[in-house]
Amino acid sequence: MELKEAAQKLGVHYQTAYRWIRAGQLKAYKVGNTYQVTSEDLLDCLSKRNCPTAPPSSVKVRNWEHQAFRLMGYLLSGNEAEARALILKVAEGGAEIIAACENLISPVFSELGELWSTGKITIACEHRATAICERALACMMQNLRGRPRGIAVIGTPPGDQHSLPTSMATAALRSQRWLVHHLGTQVPPEDFISIAKDVAATLVVVTMTHTPALDQANQIATLARTQGIRSLVGAPGMTIGTLVELANARPIANNSIATTP
Numbered sequence: 001m002e003l004k005e006a007a008q009k010l011g012v013h014y015q016t017a018y019r020w021i022r023a024g025q026l027k028a029y030k031v032g033n034t035y036q037v038t039s040e041d042l043l044d045c046l047s048k049r050n051c052p053t054a055p056p057s058s059v060k061v062r063n064w065e066h067q068a069f070r071l072m073g074y075l076l077s078g079n080e081a082e083a084r085a086l087i088l089k090v091a092e093g094g095a096e097i098i099a100a101c102e103n104l105i106s107p108v109f110s111e112l113g114e115l116w117s118t119g120k121i122t123i124a125c126e127h128r129a130t131a132i133c134e135r136a137l138a139c140m141m142q143n144l145r146g147r148p149r150g151i152a153v154i155g156t157p158p159g160d161q162h163s164l165p166t167s168m169a170t171a172a173l174r175s176q177r178w179l180v181h182h183l184g185t186q187v188p189p190e191d192f193i194s195i196a197k198d199v200a201a202t203l204v205v206v207t208m209t210h211t212p213a214l215d216q217a218n219q220i221a222t223l224a225r226t227q228g229i230r231s232l233v234g235a236p237g238m239t240i241g242t243l244v245e246l247a248n249a250r251p252i253a254n255n256s257i258a259t260t261p
């Protein structure tokens with residue numbers, strides 16, 4: 001499409017879109033005297049502008065505990081801007097998303113759980129912290145380009161309301177070039193598998209934080225197996241690193257691996 005049309009779709013003036021091209025924020029190709037923008041590059045620009053945090057500089061984290069302490073402070077006070085900046089800074093693309101989940105987000109949420117169970121924070125505070133981390137994770141996820149490693153469907157079983165593990169699993173697998181359909185929480189087993197079939201999934205991942213939901217989680221895994229789709233069931237205490245290792249490993253017998261605590 002021409003630059004004028006692209007500017008309209010981006011909701012900005014033609015001159016602004018032109019400035020973005022010059023600044024490298026919008027990809028365009030010069031054809032004669034006009035600029036042409038592909039739909040893909042338009043969407044890429046839009047998604048970047050919807051997450052307007054400055055690109056993180058590369059950092060090597062020496063003291064995860066200190067970063068976790070800072071994140072905890074930001075989450076408890078609801079300081080979303082600082083929490084997001086911290087997560088994005090330490091988790092710069094690729095495999096580091098996994099490190100950020102394991103060394104930063106997971107320990108902080110374990111501690112938040114303790115604070116909640118001892119009555120020191122409210123459920124409202126817990127919800128706010130979860131929502132802040134989910135939005136930060138959404139900004140970290142890269143759009144997959146090219147051929148995916150595989151197609152995964154991720155969600156929790158009915159009875160499990162904990163959404164952050166599904167978001168972390170999604171971010172981690174996307175960073176490993178998986179095409180992920182993120183279903184969120186409490187998905188009935190039949191519906192889970194129906195989507196998995198529709199999208200020709202090669203992997204079903206069930207995250208499970210609320211242990212009474214284990215039966216439902218196993219039911220999803222069993223249904224997936226009957227459709228010839230590999231399945232992985234997560235549980236508290238397991239890590240995102242293990243998930244990625246299992247997902248990336250070649251399927252063993254019966255095209256299926258189910259993990260339980």
Ligand code: B12
Binds near residue numbers: 102
């Ligand atoms: C936030 C939170 C909530 C929020 C969730 C909001 C939301 N939108 O997600 C709300 C308030 C709804 C909630 C409700 C409840 N919660 Co709650 N909650 C938490 C808290 C603080 C964080 C949860 C979270 O996001 N964890 C994310 C990470 C940190 O968890 P993780 O298990 O380490 O995740 C890893 C694995 O899942 C793994 N992984 C993910 N997918 C996969 C897949 C595979 C294959 C593999 C290998 C690994 C893997 O990678 C993750 C990261 O490393 C936890 C504390 C905690 N320790 O987790 C309590 C916690 C889980 N909740 C708990 C409880 C008791 C409840 C309630 C029963 C409370 C109540 N009486 O109502 C309800 C149950 C609701 C339900 N039916 O699901 C307990 C669970 C105890 C237990 N053993 O079952 C905990 C541990 C708190 C505590 N210390 O007591 N909770």
